[in-house]
Amino acid sequence: xxxDSHSLDKFVVRLPDGMRxxxxxxxxxxxxxxxxxxxxxxxNELEGRSRANALLAALALAAEAKGVSHDAA
Numbered sequence: 001x002x003x004d005s006h007s008l009d010k011f012v013v014r015l016p017d018g019m020r021x022x023x024x025x026x027x028x029x030x031x032x033x034x035x036x037x038x039x040x041x042x043x044n045e046l047e048g049r050s051r052a053n054a055l056l057a058a059l060a061l062a063a064e065a066k067g068v069s070h071d072a073a
Contacts, residue, residue: 013038 027037
């Protein structure tokens with residue numbers, strides 16, 4: 001898929017000391033760019049939160065159906 005990188009959203013990230021080297025090493029080990037590694041990490045975090053929230057909602061509904069109060073769940 002071809003795209004013009006100049007048309008994509010950009011965001012500057014300030015990394016703690018040493019983290020850039022860690023990101024570079026991890027990206028190199030996976031044979032991909034640092035940008036790809038960072039985008040994947042952000043995507044995984046956001047999707048993980050979404051899955052966690054869906055699971056918590058399902059558990060709350062199941063507890064409610066069994067008559068368990070929210071405080072006891």
